[in-house]
Amino acid sequence: MRIGLIAPPWIPVPPPANGGIESIVDVLARGLAAAGHDVLLAAAAGSTCPVPQVPGAPAADPATMGACADELRHSVFAYEATDGVDLIHDHTLAGPLYRHRPEKTPLITTAHGPLTGGLRGIYHAMTAEASLIAISHHQARSAPDLRISRVIHHGINTGAVPVGRGEGGYACFLGRMHPDKGLPQAIGAARLARMPLRIAAKMHNRDEHEYFRTVIEPLLGPDVEYLGELNTADKYALLGGAVALLNPIQWAEPFGMVMIESLAAGTPVIATPRGSAPEIIDDGATGFLRGGIRELAAALNEAGTLDRSGCRRAAATRFSAKRMVSEHLRLYEEALTGVPAPADARAPLDASFLT
Numbered sequence: 351m352r353i354g355l356i357a358p359p360w361i362p363v364p365p366p367a368n369g370g371i372e373s374i375v376d377v378l379a380r381g382l383a384a385a386g387h388d389v390l391l392a393a394a395a396g397s398t399c400p401v402p403q404v405p406g407a408p409a410a411d412p413a414t415m416g417a418c419a420d421e422l423r424h425s426v427f428a429y430e431a432t433d434g435v436d437l438i439h440d441h442t443l444a445g446p447l448y449r450h451r452p453e454k455t456p457l458i459t460t461a462h463g464p465l466t467g468g469l470r471g472i473y474h475a476m477t478a479e480a481s482l483i484a485i486s487h488h489q490a491r492s493a494p495d496l497r498i499s500r501v502i503h504h505g506i507n508t509g510a511v512p513v514g515r516g517e518g519g520y521a522c523f524l525g526r527m528h529p530d531k532g533l534p535q536a537i538g539a540a541r542l543a544r545m546p547l548r549i550a551a552k553m554h555n556r557d558e559h560e561y562f563r564t565v566i567e568p569l570l571g572p573d574v575e576y577l578g579e580l581n582t583a584d585k586y587a588l589l590g591g592a593v594a595l596l597n598p599i600q601w602a603e604p605f606g607m608v609m610i611e612s613l614a615a616g617t618p619v620i621a622t623p624r625g626s627a628p629e630i631i632d633d634g635a636t637g638f639l640r641g642g643i644r645e646l647a648a649a650l651n652e653a654g655t656l657d658r659s660g661c662r663r664a665a666a667t668r669f670s671a672k673r674m675v676s677e678h679l680r681l682y683e684e685a686l687t688g689v690p691a692p693a694d695a696r697a698p699l700d701a702s703f704l705t
Contacts, residue, residue, distance in 0.1 A: 351682060354432030355379055356440040357393040359410035359424035364399060367579045368526070368552045370607040371441055371462050374504050374674075375399075378439075381675030390435060392428035404431040412554050418444060426450075437682055443469075446476040456685040458483065458499075464604060465493035481685055483678075486626035489604040500681050503629070504605055505674025508666045511614040514590015516658060520546040521620075521650055522592040524585065524608045527551045527558040527566065532598035532622065535643055537569050539596060539620075542647035547596065550588055552579040589615040594637070594653035597621040598646055606630060609637075614665035616658035620649045630669075636661045 357363050357375040364376035375393070379401045382389050389401040395409050408427055410420040425445035429452065432438055439458040440446050446459045457480040465473055465484070473482060473496055481499040484490035490498050521540050525531040533549065540547035549566075553559050562576075570576055580588060589595065595612040602625035609619045609630045619637035621627040631637040635656065638649035667673075683689075 351437060351686070352388045352390070352435040353382055353682065354428075354435040354438040355382075355389060355391045355393075356425070356428045356432070356438065356442055356445055357391065357397075358442050359394050359407065359420055360412045360415045361394055362396040362398065363391065363393040364397075364582075367581050367585070368524075370504075370605075373506075373607060374460075375441055377505060377507055377671045378675060378678060380507075381671050382679070385675065385679065387679075390432055392424070392431055404428065413556075415554055421445070422448070437686060439678075439682075440480075443472065446480045447472070456682075457481070458681065458685060460485065460502075461489065462604065464602065465489055465496060466602075470496070481681065483681070485605040486629055488602065488626050488629065492602065499684075500677065502674060502677045502681075503669060504607055504610065505669050505671040506610050506614050506665060507671045508614045508662070511586055511611065511665075512590055513616040513658075513662055514587070514592070516591065516593050516617060516654070518591030518593070520548050520592055521594050521596050521653075522588050522617075523547060523549045523551070523596050524589070524611075525551055525597070527553045527562050529561065529565075530599065530601040530603070532600045533566055534569065535598040535600070535622075535646065536596040537566075537574050538643045539598065539646035539650060541573065542643060543650040545593065545650055547574045548588060548592070549574070549576045550578065550580045550585060551576070585611070586615055589617050592617050594650055595619045596646070596650065597627070598643075599624050599627065601625065603627070610665050610669040613661040613669070616662045618653045618656045618658070618661055620646055620653060622646075632664065636664050 361372045363372045365372040376399045379389050379391055379399050383401050391401050392404040408423050421442050421444040425448050433452045437456045441460050459480045460483040477497045484498045484501045487501050490501050523536045589612050595617055605626045612619050619631050623639040633639045640646050640649045
């Protein structure tokens, strides 16, 4: 197949630090190429994913992330540049609504955000012409009136993630500097458990900086350290040395990429039972799902009893890049042929890349 992949315009593929969508597009692009398909990627300037890329993509400032004008400009450019492919998989929000894309080219889109609230009408409009992928069963159930073609969990190349021993004696938090991520709750739980907390979080826009200044910074101290936004190697080192990842999300997150990254490093996850968390974490085996701060603190004190090799094994099987790429290819085949692909179909993949 000749497959056009469209990533959002703000962060390169792969991301230099945090970037969930961009990480997934990178893994998918590499996996499709490893399976023998021709991939053409339209992504932000500075992308280093080793597949053919559309040159000259319009630049977009990460500080304007989510701006409709930036995404629309990028989408118009991307659809013109990918004319001639067999199928397009668009990971932007605005792109699938662009009416002047190549005619009769099957279109797949992934819902990386919530399917509820104001976005529901947008996804209703795009499903008239595009096959919609949900990234968790919880996300799909949140919009039972939407026509969803497939639920495909994210995957990770576990072979690129070093396994840690968790000997640092600290808990860690990774995410965006936003109230939805539950950082104050993580700080409270770590302090109650008397365990140091190390925080790696990104701040790209003014609201995130203001939230840090007014809410989080006053909570810092010798036992709670903010490290900034880490690059990939430092992120995995932080995860691997942690007793556990604290991820007390305060909203129904469609999929928590940081949770499977933590499992790949062998580190259990302690999370609130919201959104996709129960689909990712096996309570009592690869982490704990708890509600309040006291319960999170108690779970943190028990995290050292969990089998870290089991965490790694869960990432390498249930959340592998190979599984994710294979499930996408089956959907692509259905979109091109109109015939459901066999459930046990497996594309030949280069095992040296996909684990």
